Structure formats: structure tokens, C-alpha cells
Amino acid sequence: MAGRSTLPNIHRVDIILTVISSGYQECVRTDMVAQIEFIKSIPYFSGLSQSGLDSVGKYIFEKKAGRGEIVLFEGEPAETLCFVVAGVVKVFKISPDGKEQILQIIRPGESFNDVPVFSGGVNLASAGAMGAVVLNMIKKSDLEVVIREHPQVALNVIQILSQRVQHLVSLVEDLSFRHVTGRVARMLLEYAGDGTGERPRLTQQEMAAMIGTAREMVGRSIKTLEEEGAIRIDRHRIIVTNPDALRRIAGVTS
Amino acid sequence: MMEMPLIDRDKCQGCGLCVSVCICGGLVLTDNIVTAVEVEECHWCTLCELVCPTGAISCPFEIIIEKNQDSA
Numbered sequence: 001m002a003g004r005s006t007l008p009n010i011h012r013v014d015i016i017l018t019v020i021s022s023g024y025q026e027c028v029r030t031d032m033v034a035q036i037e038f039i040k041s042i043p044y045f046s047g048l049s050q051s052g053l054d055s056v057g058k059y060i061f062e063k064k065a066g067r068g069e070i071v072l073f074e075g076e077p078a079e080t081l082c083f084v085v086a087g088v089v090k091v092f093k094i095s096p097d098g099k100e101q102i103l104q105i106i107r108p109g110e111s112f113n114d115v116p117v118f119s120g121g122v123n124l125a126s127a128g129a130m131g132a133v134v135l136n137m138i139k140k141s142d143l144e145v146v147i148r149e150h151p152q153v154a155l156n157v158i159q160i161l162s163q164r165v166q167h168l169v170s171l172v173e174d175l176s177f178r179h180v181t182g183r184v185a186r187m188l189l190e191y192a193g194d195g196t197g198e199r200p201r202l203t204q205q206e207m208a209a210m211i212g213t214a215r216e217m218v219g220r221s222i223k224t225l226e227e228e229g230a231i232r233i234d235r236h237r238i239i240v241t242n243p244d245a246l247r248r249i250a251g252v253t254s
Numbered sequence: 255m256m257e258m259p260l261i262d263r264d265k266c267q268g269c270g271l272c273v274s275v276c277i278c279g280g281l282v283l284t285d286n287i288v289t290a291v292e293v294e295e296c297h298w299c300t301l302c303e304l305v306c307p308t309g310a311i312s313c314p315f316e317i318i319i320e321k322n323q324d325s326a
Contacts, residue, residue, distance in 0.1 A: 067260070194319055194321070203303060237317075
């Protein structure tokens, strides 16, 4: 038959294996380049030299999870620091009677589980995927090696942990002083995007868990905000039509 | 493609509660598991999410700031 290879079978297998292996190596190289690019873009490792980034890259491993999957369990030994590469992760606690309180929504480029990894305890909260997610993770022991070798990372860690404290203080303020409609307004302002880029999509149950109230209260508050003319509901979209009104209701000045 | 409620097939126990509360016919039980079908009439009432005993249905909202705001 025309065009049919005259190579002995054993040689053909060799060629196929070589092609597969070089393709695989190319994929691995592309993955590593993408991973180093990601590491470079996150606050944890900002200011690191290329050799520093390469050495961090050796310790990073990837994990994927689907919507609803738990990626960290509260109470288990804190052994890994996690970075979200793609998708959105919620960090949450469950009360003894089963009520969920979301502590934080983690978007691409952000990290979670930092505090227990550094304090040496157990995971303070659970973390779950709110859609398909890709995570990069680093073991606690490897992170300590990185920090010793690259003190710049220690400075970055201080900054990140300070931001974490600020966030928690604002959550305490929210739970203590704001009425539910105000809390919903504040949350909408915080999570509103311009329709581009990756933003978390939230169910009413998730919104309720984030601001420490019941799902029913969220539904009622959303109706109130719509009546006030601050937002408009367009099926599965909550459209902020009057951010100033929303800010006034939320009690925030800027 | 029209956005419809998300269904976690692993969590669905096929109780049919959601189908019973859905007023637009956007949910059907197939082989004892609920499936969403695209219907124009779905207004995202989120009742299916509310009644599901296993949390298998979610109706997430996108939060966006209106473009070209006329603050006047």
C-alpha cells in the first residue's frame, strides 16, 4: 500500500514512544512555566528572584476539586498552605446545630489556611470549592525552608496576616453593629463586579452564611434593597443600580 | 444557553420535592434523579433550592454593578 511505513515494528514503537515522551516533557515544561508565572503573581512570593521562584516551584503541588468538594477539614492538623489558581473557595465553620458561617471567600491568587500553618495547630476552619477549582499547595515544612532561604517571604507573610486580621475585625464589626439589610448591602458592595473577570456566584444560603444570618433574612433584605432602588434583580443577576444608596444603607462612607 | 439551577446529581435523592414546587416546569425527574431543562419561564425564584432536603440544588446569583449609571 502506498505510503505505508517500511520500518520494522520495534522501530515504530521506539519512534512513537519518543514522540509521546517529548510531548509529555513539553506539557510538563509548559505546566512548570505556568506554575512559576502563577507563583510570581501572588503576594506571598512577590519580590523573589527567578532562582527563588524556581526553588519555591519545586515544593508546590497541584490539587483540583469540583463544586461542593471539601478541600480542608476543620480540626485536622494544619499541614498545607493553599493558593487558589482558578475558581473560588469558601472558608467556613459549622456550628454544633449545623449552621454554616462563611469566614472568607478566596479568589484566584489568594491563599488560605495561613494562620494554623504558622501557629502550628489544627485547621481552624474547613474550606470547600464553590465551583471547579485548581489549587496550588505547599507543605508547612517546605514553606519553612523557603522562609529561611528567602527572608523576603517572611515580610510578605507579615503583610498577608495583617490583612487577615483586618478582615476579621471588619467581620466582627459587621456581626456586632450592622442590621441585616446593612450587612447584605455591604456584602453586595464587596462582591459586586463589573461583569468581567472571575467573581464568586453566591446562593442566598451562602450569603446568609457569610453575614451570620438566616437565608430567609437575606431574601427579605434583597427585596427591601430592591424597593429602596439600590439594586435590581434580573433573574440570576443582582444588579447594583445605585451604589451610593447601597453605601448609605450599609453605613459605609466611601 | 440559558442559565438554570445547578444540580449535584450525587446529592439528589430523587424525592421530587423541587419538581413539586417548581412553577415553570424547569425540573424533571429522570431515573430518580432531578434534571434541569431550559425553560424561558424560569424566573430564578430559588424555591427548588429552598425545599431540597439534601442541598442538591443551588441557584447562585451573580452580583454586578450596572454599567452606564445615570446617577442623576
